[in-house]
Amino acid sequence: MNFYLDESGDLGWTFDKPIRKGGSSRYLTISGFIVEEEHEKHIVRFILEMYSKYGLKNGIEKKGASFSSDHCKFITSQLNKIKSKAPSFKIITITVYKPKVNEALRKDKNIFYNYVLSLLVRQQILNCDCAKIFIDQRTIKVSHGQSFPDYIKTVVWGDDGCNIDIDCEFINSYNNKMIWFADWYSNWVWRRYENNDCEAYNLFNKLPLSNFFIEKKLFFP
Numbered sequence: 329m330n331f332y333l334d335e336s337g338d339l340g341w342t343f344d345k346p347i348r349k350g351g352s353s354r355y356l357t358i359s360g361f362i363v364e365e366e367h368e369k370h371i372v373r374f375i376l377e378m379y380s381k382y383g384l385k386n387g388i389e390k391k392g393a394s395f396s397s398d399h400c401k402f403i404t405s406q407l408n409k410i411k412s413k414a415p416s417f418k419i420i421t422i423t424v425y426k427p428k429v430n431e432a433l434r435k436d437k438n439i440f441y442n443y444v445l446s447l448l449v450r451q452q453i454l455n456c457d458c459a460k461i462f463i464d465q466r467t468i469k470v471s472h473g474q475s476f477p478d479y480i481k482t483v484v485w486g487d488d489g490c491n492i493d494i495d496c497e498f499i500n501s502y503n504n505k506m507i508w509f510a511d512w513y514s515n516w517v518w519r520r521y522e523n524n525d526c527e528a529y530n531l532f533n534k535l536p537l538s539n540f541f542i543e544k545k546l547f548f549p
Contacts, residue, residue: 367414392515
């Protein structure tokens, strides 16, 4: 099973100023999707269909943040086109309310990031025989020599005692449509919390799809 992941928000802890005016985001969202490799072609076709609809240049990445609320809403309303052809497809997401994060986890931003990411993927990995995790290479790695691949393997192989093949790769989003799609939904879920922009998010529970949207929240009041 393949995992494609990206994040929205930042890892700062400055909450006495507004975001984009010297302050940090109040929320961090890591999102992405799970899909069997044989079903990835349906996601690529879906992205190309959306590019055609909005007159976008094929091969040029359009970030999730640059879509209007109406565009986000429409694209989300069409997700059944993927699910009907790719039954393995699931969107997974975790959002952290950063002002409530404890002081210990704030000491090292990289450790904090990997802790959150492991909470997102751990249970899904345990449901797989083999997990291939692809992360935008701009994503932060754990410092002091321990990368996320080491981190998640320690958790799954050590704490869970599961002999599951796990491969992690940091890839360039420039020409990878799977990472593009992960970026779209990390931003659109994040918007719901950071900006109260709920247009796309509110559709998840209305779509006639079973267990395709799995959401976690951390440190929410």
